[in-house]
Structures are given as C-alpha cells and as structure tokens.
Amino acid sequence: xxxxxxxxxxxxxxxxITLDELDDLVIGAELFSSGGGGTxxxxxxxxxxxxxxxxxxxxxxxxxxxxxxxxxxxxxxxPGNRAxxxxxxxxxxxxxxxxxxxxxxxxxxxxxxxxxxxxxxxxSLRAIAPLNIxxxxxxxxxxxxxQLDLPLLDIDGMGRGFPLVEQTTYAxxxxxxxxxxxxxxxxxxxxxxxxxxxxxxxxxxLVLGCGGWVICACYPARVSRxxxxxxPGSINRAIQAGHALRHPGDTTSDGHALARRLGGRLLCxxxxxxxxxxxxxxxxxxHPASVSSLVIEEAxxxxxxxxxxxxxxxxLALADGGVIGSVPDIICLVGxxxxxxxxxxxxxxxxxxxxxxLPAAHHWHTAPGMALAGPAAFGLPELGNRPCA
Amino acid sequence: MRIANPLSVAELVRSGPLAEARxxxxxxxxxxxxxxxxxxxxxxVTTGIAHAVLVVTERAARGGWTVEATVRxxxxxxxxxxxxxxxxxxxxxxxxxxxxGVPVLAVDRSTQDVGLELAAAVARPDAARAVVTARxxxxxxxxxxxxxxxxxxxxxxxxxVDVALVTPSGAIAAGRTSAARLWGECAAAAAxxxxxxxxxxxxxxxxxxxxxxxxxxxxxxxxxxxxxYSTGWAATVRGVLRLAAGLLTGWASTTRLQAEREPRxxxxxxxxxLSGIGEESTAPVPGDGAVSxxxxxxxxxxxxxxxxxxxxxxxxxxxxAVVPATVEPAASPEPGVAxxxxxxxxxxxTSVIDHSREVNAVWSRHLTTTLIPYADGWVSCHAVSEQAGxxxxxxxxxxxxxxxxxxxVELVAGVGRVETGTARLAATIRSSWEAxxxxxxxxxxxxxxxxxxxxxxxxxxxxxxxxxxxREVLADVLAADPDRVLITTLxxxxxxxxxxxxxxxxxxVHRNTVTARLxxxxxxxxxxxxxxxxxxxxxxxxxxxxxxxxxxx
Numbered sequence: 001x002x003x004x005x006x007x008x009x010x011x012x013x014x015x016x017i018t019l020d021e022l023d024d025l026v027i028g029a030e031l032f033s034s035g036g037g038g039t040x041x042x043x044x045x046x047x048x049x050x051x052x053x054x055x056x057x058x059x060x061x062x063x064x065x066x067x068x069x070x071x072x073x074x075x076x077x078x079p080g081n082r083a084x085x086x087x088x089x090x091x092x093x094x095x096x097x098x099x100x101x102x103x104x105x106x107x108x109x110x111x112x113x114x115x116x117x118x119x120x121x122x123x124s125l126r127a128i129a130p131l132n133i134x135x136x137x138x139x140x141x142x143x144x145x146x147q148l149d150l151p152l153l154d155i156d157g158m159g160r161g162f163p164l165v166e167q168t169t170y171a172x173x174x175x176x177x178x179x180x181x182x183x184x185x186x187x188x189x190x191x192x193x194x195x196x197x198x199x200x201x202x203x204x205x206l207v208l209g210c211g212g213w214v215i216c217a218c219y220p221a222r223v224s225r226x227x228x229x230x231x232p233g234s235i236n237r238a239i240q241a242g243h244a245l246r247h248p249g250d251t252t253s254d255g256h257a258l259a260r261r262l263g264g265r266l267l268c269x270x271x272x273x274x275x276x277x278x279x280x281x282x283x284x285x286x287h288p289a290s291v292s293s294l295v296i297e298e299a300x301x302x303x304x305x306x307x308x309x310x311x312x313x314x315x316l317a318l319a320d321g322g323v324i325g326s327v328p329d330i331i332c333l334v335g336x337x338x339x340x341x342x343x344x345x346x347x348x349x350x351x352x353x354x355x356x357x358l359p360a361a362h363h364w365h366t367a368p369g370m371a372l373a374g375p376a377a378f379g380l381p382e383l384g385n386r387p388c389a
Numbered sequence: 390m391r392i393a394n395p396l397s398v399a400e401l402v403r404s405g406p407l408a409e410a411r412x413x414x415x416x417x418x419x420x421x422x423x424x425x426x427x428x429x430x431x432x433x434v435t436t437g438i439a440h441a442v443l444v445v446t447e448r449a450a451r452g453g454w455t456v457e458a459t460v461r462x463x464x465x466x467x468x469x470x471x472x473x474x475x476x477x478x479x480x481x482x483x484x485x486x487x488x489x490g491v492p493v494l495a496v497d498r499s500t501q502d503v504g505l506e507l508a509a510a511v512a513r514p515d516a517a518r519a520v521v522t523a524r525x526x527x528x529x530x531x532x533x534x535x536x537x538x539x540x541x542x543x544x545x546x547x548x549x550v551d552v553a554l555v556t557p558s559g560a561i562a563a564g565r566t567s568a569a570r571l572w573g574e575c576a577a578a579a580a581x582x583x584x585x586x587x588x589x590x591x592x593x594x595x596x597x598x599x600x601x602x603x604x605x606x607x608x609x610x611x612x613x614x615x616x617x618y619s620t621g622w623a624a625t626v627r628g629v630l631r632l633a634a635g636l637l638t639g640w641a642s643t644t645r646l647q648a649e650r651e652p653r654x655x656x657x658x659x660x661x662x663l664s665g666i667g668e669e670s671t672a673p674v675p676g677d678g679a680v681s682x683x684x685x686x687x688x689x690x691x692x693x694x695x696x697x698x699x700x701x702x703x704x705x706x707x708x709x710a711v712v713p714a715t716v717e718p719a720a721s722p723e724p725g726v727a728x729x730x731x732x733x734x735x736x737x738x739t740s741v742i743d744h745s746r747e748v749n750a751v752w753s754r755h756l757t758t759t760l761i762p763y764a765d766g767w768v769s770c771h772a773v774s775e776q777a778g779x780x781x782x783x784x785x786x787x788x789x790x791x792x793x794x795x796x797x798v799e800l801v802a803g804v805g806r807v808e809t810g811t812a813r814l815a816a817t818i819r820s821s822w823e824a825x826x827x828x829x830x831x832x833x834x835x836x837x838x839x840x841x842x843x844x845x846x847x848x849x850x851x852x853x854x855x856x857x858x859x860r861e862v863l864a865d866v867l868a869a870d871p872d873r874v875l876i877t878t879l880x881x882x883x884x885x886x887x888x889x890x891x892x893x894x895x896x897x898v899h900r901n902t903v904t905a906r907l908x909x910x911x912x913x914x915x916x917x918x919x920x921x922x923x924x925x926x927x928x929x930x931x932x933x934x935x936x937x938x939x940x941x942x
Contacts, residue, residue: 274480276453293453295481305484309454318454321461321485 028242085123086220099212134161155230173229180218184210394621403548414486560703712766
C-alpha cells in the first residue's frame with residue numbers, strides 16, 4: 001500500500017499504543033472500513049473494553065521494518081506454519097458491534113479464545129496480529145495484546161474491511177485460517193478445525209448461537225510468517241489517518257488536500273441526492289450483505305452524477321455510469337464540514353461529502369488477490385477502472 | 390448485415406414497440422437503430438453495439454449502477470438507446486441519461502418480450518413504417534377535410550416530426566412553427582420563389598409536399614421537420630404528407646366555394662379577421678340584416694382562411710377593391726367613424742351579394758384570388774411580387790375582369806397601397822377602397838391606383854348628398870331640357886374653360902349652335918361666363934353627370 005506522505009503535523013511512527021493513541025486509531029480505522037462499520041454508538045462497549053485494557057499499560061508494536069530485534073524469529077526461515085508450533089494468532093470480532101451493546105462482554109473472551117487455540121495447536125503465543133484494520137475491528141487485537149501482555153504486530157490482513165474471514169493477505173500467503181477458536185459472552189468456547197472453503201457456512205450459525213458476536217482467534221502461524229504476509233504499518237497508518245481527520249487544519253475546505261494527506265485521491269466532492277436500499281438483492285452474492293446505493297451530485301468540475309454501490313462496504317464508484325473506483329481499493333466518505341468518516345448507514349440526502357479513494361495494498365492487485373477480493377468476488381463484473389470525464 | 394433505411398429511435402419510441410415505454414431523457418432520439426442486443430448478464434459488452442438497442446433484462450438489471458454502467462457503455466460505444474425494466478429506473482438514471490445524451494426507455498413489460506418485438510421491427514423497417522402510414526391514413530380519414538385537425542393528426546401520429554402548413558408566401562397557416570421557420574430560412578437562402586432545392590431540404594431534415602389549390606392556384610406546402618431523419622423515414626413522411634395534401638386541397642376548394650356561395654358568411658369572416666388583426670372595421674356588411682341569421686364562420690385561424698381565399702398572409706401585399714361604377718360607396722371605414730349607408734338603388738348592397746357568385750366566376754378567370762364582399766363592393770388581396778411590371782400586370786388583369794363583367798354590372802376598381810403583413814391588411818384594403826371611389830370619377834371600367842388621381846381626388850371626394858342641391862341649382866335648366874342637350878353643353882363649355890370653339894369640337898356641332906345654346910342657358914339663369922356662377926355651375930354639372938341619365942353623350 002502506498003504510504004502516506006509525511007505531513008508537518010503527522011505524528012511520528014509509534015512503537016506502542018497507549019490510551020493517547022486510541023482515539024486517533026479508532027477514528028483513522030473508520031477510514032479503512034470503506035463506508036461500513038462506523039463507531040457511532042454501537043462500538044461504545046468495545047471502545048470501553050479497549051480503554052480498560054490499555055489502562056493496564058501500553059501495547060508494544062512490532063513490525064518488519066521496526067524493532068526487528070524484538071521480534072523473535074522475525075526474519076528466520078520458516079517454510080510452513082505446521083512445521084513449528086504457531087506463536088502468533090490473528091484476533092478479531094465476528095458478528096455485529098450492535099449485538100455487543102445488547103450482550104455485553106465479560107472481558108475474558110479474548111483470553112478464552114486464545115487459550116483454546118493454544119491448547120489445540122500446542123503452541124505458546126508470543127505476539128498478536130490484527131485481522132483487519134477497518135473500524136472497530138482493529139480493537140480486539142489491541143485488547144487481546146493488552147490483556148495478555150503480548151506485543152501487537154503492526155500489520156493487518158486486509159488493509160481495509162472485507163466481509164469474510166478468509167479474505168486476507170494471510171490467506172493469500174498460504175496461512176490457513178483454521179483451526180480457529182471462538183469465545184462468546186456466555187462462556188462458550190468452540191474450536192473449529194475444518195477446511196477453510198466451508199468456514200463461512202460454519203462460522204455464521206456459530207456466531208448466532210453465541211448471541212450475535214464472538215471473539216475469534218485464527219490464522220495460527222509463526223510471527224515471521226505474519227510479518228511477511230501482512231500489510232505492514234497498518235496500525236500506525238490508522239493512527240496517522242485519525243490524527244489527520246481530528247486535526248484537519250486547512251484541509252476542511254480542500255478535499256484534494258485531505259485526500260493527499262491520507263494517501264489517496266479525491267473522487268468527488270458533492271451532495272448526496274439519493275439513497276437507495278435493495279433488501280431484495282441480499283442473496284445475489286455469496287456474501288452476507290446489505291445492498292445500498294448512494295447517488296451524489298458533484299458540486300464542482302463537470303457536476304457528474306456519482307453512484308456508490310455498497311454491499312456493507314462501498315464496492316464500486318461510478319461517475320456518469322463510468323467506473324472511477326472499485327474494490328479492492330478503499331472508497332470512503334468524509335463529511336465536508338466535520339471531517340469525520342461517514343458510515344453508509346448514516347448517509348441521508350442533503351449531506352455534503354468528499355468521496356476519497358485510498359489504493360489497496362499491492363497484495364490485492366495481484367491475480368490471486370483480485371480473485372479473492374476483487375469485484376468478481378462480490379458478484380460484480382470486471383468493469384475496469386477508467387478515467388472519467 | 391446492414392439494414393437499408395433503418396428505423397430511428399424516435400420511430401420506435403413514438404410508434405413502435407417502445408410506444409408505451411417511459412423515456413428517461415429525450416436526447417439522442419435521432420439515432421439510427423441497426424440491431425438489438427439483449428444483455429442478460431452483468432458482463433460488460435464492448436463490441437457490436439454501435440447503433441444497437443441495448444435491452445437490459447431483469448436478471449442483469451441489478452440496481453441503478455448496472456443501468457448507469459450500461460448507459461455509459463452505450464454512450465462510449467455509440468449505441469442507439471438503452472431499454473431497462475421500469476423497476477430499475479432511478480432518479481439518477483434520468484440524470485445520467487440526460488447528461489450523456491443517451492435515450493433510456495423504461496418498460497413495464499418483460500424486457501425479453503420487448504426485445505423480441507424490437508428485433509422484429511428493426512429487421513423490417515419498411516413493415517414498421519407501413520404500419521405508421523396505414524394508421525395515419527385512418528386517422529386522417531377520421532379527421533375529415535379540415536385543415537387544423539389534419540395538421541393535428543400529422544403532428545400526433547408521425548413520431549419525431551414537426552409538420553406545418555405554409556402558404557405560398559412562406560407564412561405558417563397551421564401546425565408547428567419550427568418546421569415553418571426552417572422552411573422559410575431554406576427558401577430565403579435559396580432566394581427563389583420555387584423554394585429550396587430538395588438536397589437543401591434534406592440537409593436541413595425537411596420533407597415537403599405541395600398542396601394544390603383550386604384552379605391554377607398553389608395553396609401552399611406541407612412541410613415536415615424530421616428529427617430522426619433517415620432516407621427511408623423521410624420517404625414515409627413524404628408519403629403521409631401527400632395523403633394529407635389531397636385532403637387539404639379538398640378543404641381549400643370547399644372553403645373557397647363557401648366564400649363564393651355564401652358571400653354573407655365570407656363578409657362576416659373578413660370583418661372578424663380585420664377586427665382580430667387590430668383594426669376594427671366599421672364598413673357595413675352587405676345585407677347586414679341577414680348576418681345574424683347567417684351561419685357562423687368556421688372556427689379557423691385567420692391565416693388559414695386568408696390562405697383558402699388565395700390571399701397572402703405575410704410579406705408585401707396589395708388590396709384591390711371593386712365597386713359598382715354608379716353607386717357611391719359608403720364612407721371610408723375609418724375606425725370609430727360611422728359609415729355612410731350605401732346608396733339605395735338597383736345596384737345597392739343587396740345586389741352586390743347577389744352578384745358575388747357570378748363576379749367571382751369571372752374574376753377567377755383573370756386573377757388567382759377570391760373577391761370577398763366588403764361595404765357595397767368586393768375586395769381581394771394579392772401578394773406583391775418583386776418582378777418588374779407587377780403593378781402594370783395587376784391593373785391590366787383587373788381591367789380585363791371588370792370589362793368582362795360590364796354586361797352584368799358596371800364596375801370600377803381601385804388598387805390600394807402596398808403594405809406588409811396581415812397587420813396592415815386593413816390599411817391596404819382601405820386605400821384600395823378609396824381608390825375605387827376615385828375611379829368612379831373616371832367612368833365605368835376604370836381602374837385607379839391609390840394616390841394617382843392628383844387634384845381630381847377632390848372631386849371624387851364630393852359627397853353624394855350634394856346631388857340634390859345640384860338639381861336645385863339647375864332646376865330651371867333641367868325642367869326645360871328633357872333630352873339633356875343644354876346641361877351637357879353647359880358642362881362641356883365649362884370643362885373647356887368657356888371656349889365655344891373647343892366645346893363645339895368636343896360636342897361635334899357648329900360653334901353657332903353652341904352659342905345659341907349658351908344664350909338659351911342664360912335665359913334660364915345659368916351663365917357660364919359669370920364669375921359668380923361659374924364654379925357652382927361646374928360643380929353641379931359634375932355631380933349630375935355622375936348620375937344615371939346625365940352622362941355626357
């Protein structure tokens with residue numbers, strides 16, 4: 001992924017996460033949710049949980065380009081994660097943050113999931129990795145690392161948000177998402193060890209059975225393997241993005257400047273004129289998706305009609321019918337006046353927004369990456385990005 | 390396979406399988422349709438879609454983005470139009486369609502069915518157009534022989550076509566102004582009376598058909614502006630225009646016959662036209678007492694009515710008034726001034742109406758317009774040609790007509806001043822009427838152009854009421870002169886400034902005879918040598934000479 005250009009006000013790369021960085025991290029991570037999974041309201045409990053965990057002390061960040069000496073076996077030759085016991089897992093929340101508000105966590109779910117996977121694999125963990133950096137999904141890994149006093153790898157497996165657990169660069173690199181362990185709020189602990197191909201069909205009913213959310217530990221592998229497969233610098237990138245959004249400075253009136261500061265480009269600055277929901281098309285893809293479309297009338301340049309097509313996340317952006325952005329690149333909405341990332345569920349006609357495209361990590365633009373997370377994976381044709389008038 | 394004379398999108402929308410479709414954006418209807426592509430999946434199409442109708446099936450139309458992407462493809466690949474299920478149409482679809490100029494048609498029926506019908510129509514454009522022609526023929530037959538309904542049918546039933554009826558002078562008589570305006574521009578560019586050549590018309594997407602009028606006259610042209618122009622479609626439109634032209638010829642003939650057979654109605658119509666044009670005519674309608682019982686004129690536009698009479702409706706025009714030679718016309722129809730009643734007598738107003746049919750029958754042998762009763766005479770109006778000798782020819786034609794009518798009724802005529810546009814129609818009619826009144830002083834058969842009489846206009850303006858006092862002035866002479874010898878001699882001597890020799894030459898008698906008659910006149914109290922009497926006697930002679938039985942022998 002293209003790194004953000006240095007900004008005079010951008011914070012330096014962090015070696016650890018403290019309570020001070022939490023707000024920047026969460027707000028910045030919203031940007032990578034590509035229009036889905038905002039933190040207004042539904043994520044309060046998760047945020048409180050993270051604050052309590054970080055109150056015990058900071059979480060160390062380990063990355064391939066920083067503190068190499070602190071990452072045991074970070075650069076060792078490691079041909080397969082079955083050859084040695086895994087010492088790292090990816091942690092995430094599976095389910096909806098809304099259910100977390102109705103069914104509060106006990107605080108032990110992270111420990112229970114990790115412990116179950118440790119028992120099943122026989123390994124002893126030495127680091128935790130985030131599965132994705134999108135929205136509040138960056139927090140379970142932070143919480144787990146804090147509660148277990150383990151370092152957190154400054155990587156993630158998506159660089160954004162995808163609906164399926166197996167849509168990761170970890171999987172692209174050959175790391176198997178299973179066995180995985182889930183822990184629910186009622187003390188449920190389940191270890192799933194099965195082929196990844198049918199994981200989704202097994203996992204979704206399991207989540208429902210546990211009350212709508214579970215903490216999931218998956219992708220057991222060596223730390224070195226994670227560092228090689230993951231998208232580097234994700235945590236720091238989110239913190240820097242959050243800082244840029246919380247301190248917009250002179251970018252409030254300049255969507256291009258903000259987009260450049262975030263490492264992307266402005267697709268459109270305009271006003272939402274229509275929001276379309278299509279509940280009858282939820283089953284058109286193999287993904288559990290709420291399908292909706294936003295229509296934005298451009299406020300400048302050619303006053304194009306821009307349509308954003310979303311299945312949970314924004315997958316496609318068209319201007320006058322021509323594709324100007326599509327998954328796996330990240331298409332996000334930022335309010336023009338308050339510079340907060342806007343969830344597509346919160347969008348109403350009349351809202352003034354900047355539509356910003358952040359290029360996806362290079363992993364996703366390979367053939368296997370496009371097959372796993374390109375437009376075709378969401379039931380969309382390969383329309384191809386074309387420059388638009 | 391390339392289809393000859395392909396259908397246009399407009400034809401499909403206005404009269405084809407897409408007639409019931411809801412258009413989202415109306416730009417681009419001119420495009421030709423060569424093929425139909427059924428898009429049943431989301432995969433983008435990139436080849437073979439130029440001039441094609443892209444039919445997005447329900448299966449492929451997954452929300453607004455699929456439709457908009459297809460519209461975009463249509464725009465990039467020059468497709469003719471896009472057909473979508475109505476359930477997929479969104480507000481933004483219309484916005485994008487309008488921005489890109491791609492017609493998008495939303496259909497409620499199965500897109501598969503519509504696609505099949507489109508394919509059939511597109512493959513056989515001649516068959517599709519034959520259906521249009523047949524339907525137009527039926528509608529025209531239902532409309533009857535009346536100009537406005539005929540134009541209404543043409544504009545309603547011909548898809549993407551604006552039709553107008555224009556007069557020979559280029560004015561629109563009925564229909565849509567867009568076609569008439571373009572026709573006028575083409576004719577002006579061609580600078581010929583015959584209109585623009587066919588190639589010029591085609592380049593401007595115009596199709597025309599002449600509308601013959603009654604007799605030798607050209608009634609006008611049916612002109613069609615074809616938005617979705619193609620050679621085949623233009624031929625179809627021309628065929629329909631010809632069908633309509635025949636009906637319009639019938640209507641024009643009927644209208645002209647009505648004007649001749651029902652002169653009272655025509656007179657009322659003219660007065661209403663002049664009122665509508667802005668100058669309230671106070672000229673008496675011949676036989677006005679019968680107007681209230683006369684049928685109301687057909688509700689037709691002034692332009693159409695004037696055109697049916699062969700009168701111009703635009704450009705320079707000149708009126709010709711024809712009045713009985715021996716009856717003083719009513720007063721000039723000045724606005725707000727009460728008109729003098731026509732003089733009673735055998736050639737009075739009622740007889741004018743009675744002679745209308747015969748007068749028009751003779752008139753039409755010499756001129757192409759219809760005479761309409763006006764005051765106690767008739768009036769017609771002619772388009773002024775820029776060709777040299779126009780006025781001379783017009784005067785000669787009028788003279789010929791008046792001469793041929795002499796055995797029926799002795800007439801004089803006046804040619805009015807040239808005016809421009811129907812707004813000045815009343816002005817040229819008034820000046821022609823004044824000229825006709827002037828012509829009476831020149832005797833039967835005279836044709837006078839307005840403003841050419843000079844000082845004689847004063848004599849022509851003497852009111853007819855002075856005939857009575859004139860008789861009183863010459864009462865003794867008239868009583869002693871039953872054969873009008875003395876009064877004629879008196880008038881001729883006065884006409885020649887008192888010269889006995891010239892008067893004798895004019896009368897064809899010996900000068901002593903004239904001297905003897907003058908002595909006799911003096912004995913009766915009428916002395917042409919007396920300065921006190923000379924002007925009054927000359928005026929009295931002039932007035933009495935205008936009356937029947939007092940003419941110079």
